[in-house]
Amino acid sequence: MTSVEIRGLNRSFDGVPVLKDLSLDVPEGEFVSILGPSGSGKSTMFSVLTGALAPSSGQVLLDGRPLAERPGRFAYMPQRDALLPWRRIIDNATLGLEIAGVRRAEARRRVEPLLETFGLAGYERSYPARLSGGMRQRAALLRTVVQERDVLLLDEPFGALDALTRTRMQQWVEGVWERYRWTVLLITHDVREAIFLSDRVYVFSPRPATVVKEVLVDLPRPRTLETVTDPKFVEIEAELLGTLLEERL
Amino acid sequence: MSPGGLVRRWSPPLALIALIVAAWQFYSAHGNLGEDVLPGPGRVLAQGWEHRGDLWTNTLPTLRATLAGFGLSLAVGFGLSVLIDVSAALRRALTPVLVVTQTLPLIAIAPLVVLWFGFDLLPKVLLVAFVTFFPITVALTEGYAAADPDSEALLRSMGAGRWRIFRILRVPTAVPFFFAGLRIAITYAVVAAIFAEYAGATTGLGIYMQNAKNSFRTDLVLAAVGVSAALTLALFALTFAAERLLAPWTRAGRDA
Numbered sequence A: 001m002t003s004v005e006i007r008g009l010n011r012s013f014d015g016v017p018v019l020k021d022l023s024l025d026v027p028e029g030e031f032v033s034i035l036g037p038s039g040s041g042k043s044t045m046f047s048v049l050t051g052a053l054a055p056s057s058g059q060v061l062l063d064g065r066p067l068a069e070r071p072g073r074f075a076y077m078p079q080r081d082a083l084l085p086w087r088r089i090i091d092n093a094t095l096g097l098e099i100a101g102v103r104r105a106e107a108r109r110r111v112e113p114l115l116e117t118f119g120l121a122g123y124e125r126s127y128p129a130r131l132s133g134g135m136r137q138r139a140a141l142l143r144t145v146v147q148e149r150d151v152l153l154l155d156e157p158f159g160a161l162d163a164l165t166r167t168r169m170q171q172w173v174e175g176v177w178e179r180y181r182w183t184v185l186l187i188t189h190d191v192r193e194a195i196f197l198s199d200r201v202y203v204f205s206p207r208p209a210t211v212v213k214e215v216l217v218d219l220p221r222p223r224t225l226e227t228v229t230d231p232k233f234v235e236i237e238a239e240l241l242g243t244l245l246e247e248r249l
Numbered sequence B: 001m002s003p004g005g006l007v008r009r010w011s012p013p014l015a016l017i018a019l020i021v022a023a024w025q026f027y028s029a030h031g032n033l034g035e036d037v038l039p040g041p042g043r044v045l046a047q048g049w050e051h052r053g054d055l056w057t058n059t060l061p062t063l064r065a066t067l068a069g070f071g072l073s074l075a076v077g078f079g080l081s082v083l084i085d086v087s088a089a090l091r092r093a094l095t096p097v098l099v100v101t102q103t104l105p106l107i108a109i110a111p112l113v114v115l116w117f118g119f120d121l122l123p124k125v126l127l128v129a130f131v132t133f134f135p136i137t138v139a140l141t142e143g144y145a146a147a148d149p150d151s152e153a154l155l156r157s158m159g160a161g162r163w164r165i166f167r168i169l170r171v172p173t174a175v176p177f178f179f180a181g182l183r184i185a186i187t188y189a190v191v192a193a194i195f196a197e198y199a200g201a202t203t204g205l206g207i208y209m210q211n212a213k214n215s216f217r218t219d220l221v222l223a224a225v226g227v228s229a230a231l232t233l234a235l236f237a238l239t240f241a242a243e244r245l246l247a248p249w250t251r252a253g254r255d256a
């Protein structure tokens, strides 16, 4: 487990600033969400964290030490599921382990016990094209968590799902998270999703992205359908929506 | 496929072929060329069958040259596609040269290649490869470039290096492109082999056609043409079988 501190991150593309003095914290074992308008720079921040993109200035600290000294600590789930269509579900799930040099049989042995939890039992031999949107997202999430890295980076994992499937997935993720307590950084533009899942929510400004609000969500867990009608939930929702709508102007 | 589906699938091409054969037969019998110059399909078939032994012994070398040439073409096409994908400088250097090779008239090249490499298998293999490597190279190159950038970012985040990404992501992405290029290339392959034989050989369908023409046996020329067409069709069909086998996730594969 690891805590992440992002300190004064800046990055521009062709002179256009995309991240501007961006600072935030992801304490160990917390579920942290980022809310922000699309095009603000959320995915760009993930690219900096995975090392795909160098920041113009600022730094990322893992347990107080610079990112460069500690590579490969993040397990990343891209905005679209990015399942490889020519690999069966089991082989998509073991992809990260395979690249880490884990032998195939051993990789499968690690993934197989999780298939049930991820609602994929019986589908491990299927190609991704055969799966529903929700199952594909769970398969992509499985591929992310089995890497056993310290921090999960999830980029709008439920963005492409219909409302009902999305709600189901949120409840499912909340349940699984209670069990495993991963350190998670989640990008979303669904306010309710952010509150429902998180311990902490950051609101980003439109481009260039900077933190305009930080909210602690101290709603009890496990969270259920009743949680969303809790007066505290409603209050936080109003506060976050207000911030997002103001920022739009 | 259901029986109704089979009928719908196959009746249009069969009807068109029947129409062409009927027109051919009619023109051969009633046109002004005469049956010796333009023999009807019946006679071509009958004479082809009678000379099936000769036709077969001449088909084998052509088939051998086609397959060996195509094998070489696959190796060269893949090798070139890797070079082009690896380096932008190589890509800029290679592309115009490769395009120019495709503008050289075969009618001028084939006799030279025979002159340089003799009357055996080698010049035919080289010519078949020469004619067919280009669509394969282009298909593979464009296939690699179609790789999903999100998947590439994912693999990088997992710690994959360039070669790993090429193998795990870019090559599989290119597979359906490759088969499209393969089907274009394969339709040239038999014709190229026959052309190479025409330019100089001791056996093969090309030589058979030449000899038949020189002895005014137009029926046997056409019979050999029929064999070469059948060969091309068979190879074309094989590409679909291969795609089903090697790429079960693609549409062609899923229909299986």
Ligand SMILES: Nc1ncnc2c1ncn2[C@@H]1O[C@H](COP(=O)(O)OP(=O)(O)O)[C@@H](O)[C@H]1O
Residues within 6 Å of the ligand: A013, A014, A018, A036, A037, A038, A039, A040, A041, A042, A043, A044, A045, A207
């Ligand atoms: N590689 C790049 N080159 C140029 N501009 C980019 C690049 N990546 C992202 N951008 C720009 O940065 C901005 C933020 O993009 P992104 O981080 O994907 O937004 P978000 O994920 O918040 O929707 C967008 O305006 C986008 O056009």
Ligand SMILES: [Mg+2]
Residues within 6 Å of the ligand: A039, A042, A043, A044, A079, A155
């Ligand atoms: Mg994004």
